[in-house]
Amino acid sequence: MTEKTTCRNLVLVLGDQLTPGLSSLVRSDPERDRVLMVEVMDEASYVRHHRKKIAFLFSAMRHFAEDLREAGWTVDYVTLDAAGNSGSFRGEVARAVKRLGPARVVVTEPGEWRVLDDMKDWARALRVPVDILTDTRFLCDPASFRAWASGRKQLRMEYFYREMRRRTGLLMEGDKPAGGKWNFDTDNRKPAKPDLFLPSPKRFAPDRITQEVLDLVGRSFPDNIGTLEPFWFAVTRSEAEEAFAHFLETALAGFGTYQDAMLRGEKFLFHSVLSAYLNAGLLDPLDLCRKVEAAYREGRAPLNAAEGFIRQILGWREYVRGIYWLKMPGYVMENALGATAPLPAFYWTGETDMLCLSEAVGQTIDEAYAHHIQRLMITGNFALLAGVDPAEVHEWYLAVYADAYEWVELPNTLGMSQFADGGLLGSKPYMSSGNYINKMSDYCGACSYDVRQRTGDKACPFNALYWDFLDRNADVLSSNPRLAQPYSSWKRMDTEKQGAMRRHAGEIRRKLAANERV
Numbered sequence: 001m002t003e004k005t006t007c008r009n010l011v012l013v014l015g016d017q018l019t020p021g022l023s024s025l026v027r028s029d030p031e032r033d034r035v036l037m038v039e040v041m042d043e044a045s046y047v048r049h050h051r052k053k054i055a056f057l058f059s060a061m062r063h064f065a066e067d068l069r070e071a072g073w074t075v076d077y078v079t080l081d082a083a084g085n086s087g088s089f090r091g092e093v094a095r096a097v098k099r100l101g102p103a104r105v106v107v108t109e110p111g112e113w114r115v116l117d118d119m120k121d122w123a124r125a126l127r128v129p130v131d132i133l134t135d136t137r138f139l140c141d142p143a144s145f146r147a148w149a150s151g152r153k154q155l156r157m158e159y160f161y162r163e164m165r166r167r168t169g170l171l172m173e174g175d176k177p178a179g180g181k182w183n184f185d186t187d188n189r190k191p192a193k194p195d196l197f198l199p200s201p202k203r204f205a206p207d208r209i210t211q212e213v214l215d216l217v218g219r220s221f222p223d224n225i226g227t228l229e230p231f232w233f234a235v236t237r238s239e240a241e242e243a244f245a246h247f248l249e250t251a252l253a254g255f256g257t258y259q260d261a262m263l264r265g266e267k268f269l270f271h272s273v274l275s276a277y278l279n280a281g282l283l284d285p286l287d288l289c290r291k292v293e294a295a296y297r298e299g300r301a302p303l304n305a306a307e308g309f310i311r312q313i314l315g316w317r318e319y320v321r322g323i324y325w326l327k328m329p330g331y332v333m334e335n336a337l338g339a340t341a342p343l344p345a346f347y348w349t350g351e352t353d354m355l356c357l358s359e360a361v362g363q364t365i366d367e368a369y370a371h372h373i374q375r376l377m378i379t380g381n382f383a384l385l386a387g388v389d390p391a392e393v394h395e396w397y398l399a400v401y402a403d404a405y406e407w408v409e410l411p412n413t414l415g416m417s418q419f420a421d422g423g424l425l426g427s428k429p430y431m432s433s434g435n436y437i438n439k440m441s442d443y444c445g446a447c448s449y450d451v452r453q454r455t456g457d458k459a460c461p462f463n464a465l466y467w468d469f470l471d472r473n474a475d476v477l478s479s480n481p482r483l484a485q486p487y488s489s490w491k492r493m494d495t496e497k498q499g500a501m502r503r504h505a506g507e508i509r510r511k512l513a514a515n516e517r518v
């Protein structure tokens with residue numbers, strides 16, 4: 001029998017589809033269909049990914065292929081360095097179609113628009129029917145989100161989230177939210193003290209497969225950002241589940257309270273560090289939410305923590321995906337504030353005198369991870385205030401985090417963080433002077449800049465940039481009712497002070513553009 005007659009359908013499984021219950025696998029038959037998984041240069045280089053991100057995904061893919069084989073599937077797995085690897089999804093599917101002659105290609109829809117767009121042409125180009133199936137791993141599909149969004153002037157996450165709570169029954173008492181409130185954020189957002197006991201995420205030693213991948217990535221991507229070792233990510237479903245169980249036991253209870261805290265040298269605080277696993281398909285979002293709800297109901301976690309965690313997954317994660325599919329492909333080009341400055345070079349090196357930024361970028365280089373408030377209020381806030389082109393900011397976030405795929409990264413960066421969509425995601429830009437960073441962290445006390453000064457060599461750069469940002473963008477922002485207070489403070493400031501602030505901010509922006517140290 002030739003190879004061709006043994007394969008009915010070819011089931012393509014992408015690198016972020018590492019889920020046994022994936023729609024393409026559920027619809028297929030291990031006896032008659034064949035799985036194709038491919039490491040391809042196009043995916044590994046469409047942005048200059050962090051080396052740990054590539055290593056995580058390749059190792060998780062290889063482990064998943066092993067699990068599928070154990071479950072009885074025949075898997076064709078093409079490694080990055082395999083002879084003849086064409087370097088693209090399209091090229092690898094074409095080679096497999098030629099080799100195996102399947103009746104159909106079956107694939108679960110990809111998470112990124114550019115891949116789906118390409119995929120839609122495969123049937124014509126490869127002369128084989130291609131079935132693109134819905135990704136059932138999400139709790140709200142793009143069509144349902146579109147229906148929810150239709151006719152609404154503002155697409156606020158909070159209302160979407162309430163709808164999702166009702167739909168799933170999570171943290172509900174009949175038709176009322178548990179504890180009488182939908183959102184317990186007022187109990188959250190406390191700064192942390194350096195002597196607070198802090199948990200740490202579960203770490204796993206690299207096995208033979210991971211070690212091979214680390215060697216391959218080290219050889220193939222010598223100039224990409226990121227420390228490759230120590231490498232401790234979970235790379236299988238069972239490890240990821242262990243990491244989640246460890247979070248439930250050691251960190252969930254403090255999750256809400258310290259959600260916005262930042263501490264020097266503390267990279268994870270009470271965060272779960274599960275996003276890379278969730279987004280690759282190693283964990284199931286609804287299962288996590290149910291287990292967190294159970295922890296609350298059994299008295300193992302307070303309501304503010306359980307609600308806060310569930311909101312991130314049931315609310316934010318689903319909401320940003322809905323926005324992505326609603327607004328693409330035009331969304332990626334939006335630039336409501338007309339920002340054009342280049343991304344400062346220190347985003348790739350961490351070499352800056354601003355301690356908050358050197359901490360956030362430094363741990364990003366080491367871990368391919370920074371927690372939400374570092375992404376939003378340190379790296380994101382600074383890029384916003386400095387007027388960096390949102391497309392460059394987007395490319396950086398997509399590259400440097402192990403959890404980054406465009407469907408989740410783009411709305412967070414372009415919408416939430418850079419206000420480049422003009423307020424679709426947030427009713428005002430997430431921006432602050434050094435004051436907020438000082439309140440929420442212990443960075444400023446050890447920084448060579450003085451957070452209380454607004455101008456002069458020692459002044460915290462966030463301060464002048466903050467006022468200069470408001471001034472430069474007054475045309476777009478000054479009528480925003482949520483910015484009435486800062487604009488009225490700016491107007492009340494005497495013109496000499498305003499001038500000094502503009503000059504100082506201009507000097508910082510000049511230095512950044514000239515790649516001088518700030």
Ligand code: FAD
Binds near residue numbers: 316408409
């Ligand atoms: P936790 O704080 O423990 O939260 C639990 C889970 O909730 C996360 O694992 C994640 O799945 C989900 N979650 C929390 N906040 C968000 C959010 N705003 N959007 C979507 N899911 C959320 N998240 C990504 O998964 N990939 C990205 O590429 C990404 N890029 C971001 C870029 C910017 C500029 C900002 C401000 C945020 C970005 N986020 C992204 C959201 C968030 O910062 C990360 O999900 C979170 O930091 C991951 O760490 P964690 O697992 O410890 O999260």
Ligand code: DLZ
Binds near residue numbers: 038040115
């Ligand atoms: C992110 C990524 C990388 C680095 N490499 C691969 C790869 O070699 N093979 C693969 O199947 N997927 C990879 N991915 C994830 C894809 O980019 C992702 O599946 C698409 O962007 C669709 O979301």
Ligand code: SF4
Binds near residue numbers: 435444449
């Ligand atoms: Fe960051 Fe300014 Fe504080 Fe330094 S003083 S850590 S630059 S906010």
